[in-house]
Amino acid sequence: MSQQNDGVRGVARNTLWYSSELLFGVVAILLTSIPIARVIGPEKLGYFTLMQWWTNISGMVGSLGLPVATQKYMAEYLGRGEAGVASLIYRHTFRIQALVAAGISVAGVLLALVLTDPDYHASTILLVIALAPKMMTWIPSNANNAAERFPPNAVAGIAASVLYIAIVAVSLWIGWDLTGIAAGMLLQNTFELALKMRSVRQWLPAAAPGKLPEDLRGRMFSFSGQSILLMIVNVVVWDRSDLVFLRMLDKDARQLSFYSLSFSLVERILLVPKSFSFVVGSRFMVQAGQEGSRLYTEVALGVRYVALFSLPVMVGMAAISAPLTRTMYGAQYEAAIPVMLVAALLAVTKPFLLPARLLMQATEKQVFLIWWTCLSGVFNVVLDILLIPAIPGSGALGAALANGLAQTVAIGGMWYKVGRAYPVALPWRFVSRVFVASLAMGLGVYAMVQLELPAPVLLVAGTVTGAALFPLLLRMTRALEPEDGQRLEKMRTMLPALVRPLYARLLTYVTLADAMNSPRR
Numbered sequence: 001m002s003q004q005n006d007g008v009r010g011v012a013r014n015t016l017w018y019s020s021e022l023l024f025g026v027v028a029i030l031l032t033s034i035p036i037a038r039v040i041g042p043e044k045l046g047y048f049t050l051m052q053w054w055t056n057i058s059g060m061v062g063s064l065g066l067p068v069a070t071q072k073y074m075a076e077y078l079g080r081g082e083a084g085v086a087s088l089i090y091r092h093t094f095r096i097q098a099l100v101a102a103g104i105s106v107a108g109v110l111l112a113l114v115l116t117d118p119d120y121h122a123s124t125i126l127l128v129i130a131l132a133p134k135m136m137t138w139i140p141s142n143a144n145n146a147a148e149r150f151p152p153n154a155v156a157g158i159a160a161s162v163l164y165i166a167i168v169a170v171s172l173w174i175g176w177d178l179t180g181i182a183a184g185m186l187l188q189n190t191f192e193l194a195l196k197m198r199s200v201r202q203w204l205p206a207a208a209p210g211k212l213p214e215d216l217r218g219r220m221f222s223f224s225g226q227s228i229l230l231m232i233v234n235v236v237v238w239d240r241s242d243l244v245f246l247r248m249l250d251k252d253a254r255q256l257s258f259y260s261l262s263f264s265l266v267e268r269i270l271l272v273p274k275s276f277s278f279v280v281g282s283r284f285m286v287q288a289g290q291e292g293s294r295l296y297t298e299v300a301l302g303v304r305y306v307a308l309f310s311l312p313v314m315v316g317m318a319a320i321s322a323p324l325t326r327t328m329y330g331a332q333y334e335a336a337i338p339v340m341l342v343a344a345l346l347a348v349t350k351p352f353l354l355p356a357r358l359l360m361q362a363t364e365k366q367v368f369l370i371w372w373t374c375l376s377g378v379f380n381v382v383l384d385i386l387l388i389p390a391i392p393g394s395g396a397l398g399a400a401l402a403n404g405l406a407q408t409v410a411i412g413g414m415w416y417k418v419g420r421a422y423p424v425a426l427p428w429r430f431v432s433r434v435f436v437a438s439l440a441m442g443l444g445v446y447a448m449v450q451l452e453l454p455a456p457v458l459l460v461a462g463t464v465t466g467a468a469l470f471p472l473l474l475r476m477t478r479a480l481e482p483e484d485g486q487r488l489e490k491m492r493t494m495l496p497a498l499v500r501p502l503y504a505r506l507l508t509y510v511t512l513a514d515a516m517n518s519p520r521r
Helices: 002-062 066-079 083-115 118-146 150-174 177-203 214-238 242-249 254-288 292-319 321-329 331-345 350-362 367-387 395-421 428-448 455-477 482-489 500-510
Strands: none
Touching: 002 118, 002 150, 002 177, 002 242, 002 254, 002 321, 002 331, 066 083, 066 118, 066 214, 083 118, 083 214, 118 150, 118 177, 150 177, 242 254, 242 367, 242 395, 254 292, 254 321, 254 331, 254 395, 292 321, 292 331, 292 350, 292 428, 292 455, 321 331, 321 455, 331 395, 350 367, 350 395, 367 395, 428 455, 455 500, 482 500
């Protein structure tokens, strides 16, 4: 029991650190994307978004699966107490990643000069150059994740985001437009790389002279090859590949902005529940290198609390999509409202992706992930071709439907496979009750925001209504059990002192501990 309690505390602590980095990233994106969208307009933003997406995808695919391999194998050997081998893995993958990043950046600059609109040369070239430090940052970042050292990553990410906010503010103020924004990304990525490299040097021992064992090299090569193939097919399903089809099938450049803004905002809001998914998945990597018996218990608990933290967030976001869009982006982005509603509703399953994927990667069973994601990618492309032209004047809505449906099918198939291939007792009853509570909350919030009031007022009122309704509905559905209260109570010490009494009372209320302890019982 003490080991389980330590695991819960570790997940809670690491989730808090990882969430703090992601939360600040959300704040940074909101503080920058809103003024950027308002100042440069949907048409210019659409072109810049497409260039940024191509650049990011090039980096992800060009990484050759090294970041995932770094985390997996460093976690495995750190779990065994073999820090020297973990150090060799880190230095080996970092050297390769640096060479690949340099090559991709040089090729990208040449392609930008030949293929892009001359008016966007400067901003595109800076985006390409910014890719190099970003790719390199993934290695020390995943090294810290492998050791479950989330605070250094959080500090580095927050500091780099502060720098980016300042540069964007100055750029928009003095009229540097997209060039200044791209320069801010370059400086942000470089600064974050320096901080994370320094943090790894502080805890990772120096590698002994020599090379990686041949059997380990073979395993890493095979795993990286499967990871890069998986990453390529993941791009189609998970990372806005719909932008390409949207550009081809709908000539209205504004649709790129409407889709990208909705997709990006949903992704940013999802970062909070996904942070829990990621921390739990990181523990899978460590458990795989130790005792396998606890791994499947961790998976079941992870699914339980991913549902609790993600379902109400996404349903609530869908319900307030209209006042949220109007408040943040203004009248020129009114057409993005239905896109955001659909994107948020169909994203309710997305936080469940990481636990399933990382479980299979931790146990080196990626073959199913590859072929299933390929099939889901084909399904996504077919839906894009059918749905984007089918909705005149709103190709972005068709793209959101295609992407969301393909993701739902992909995640559903992964968890079906997990249930068949692993001895995991998945808590479907709990998940269904939380979903019912979330849906009822969303309907109440949606009714609230239909009132004839200013958008900012509706946004605040809808958020407050959802926050008040959800605990009541959790209690009514009897979703949580006393054991949930005991586990979640361990997070209380991570909260500010002023919030702790309220958090304790809320846990007592939603787990019906007050009713069970009543004298009438």
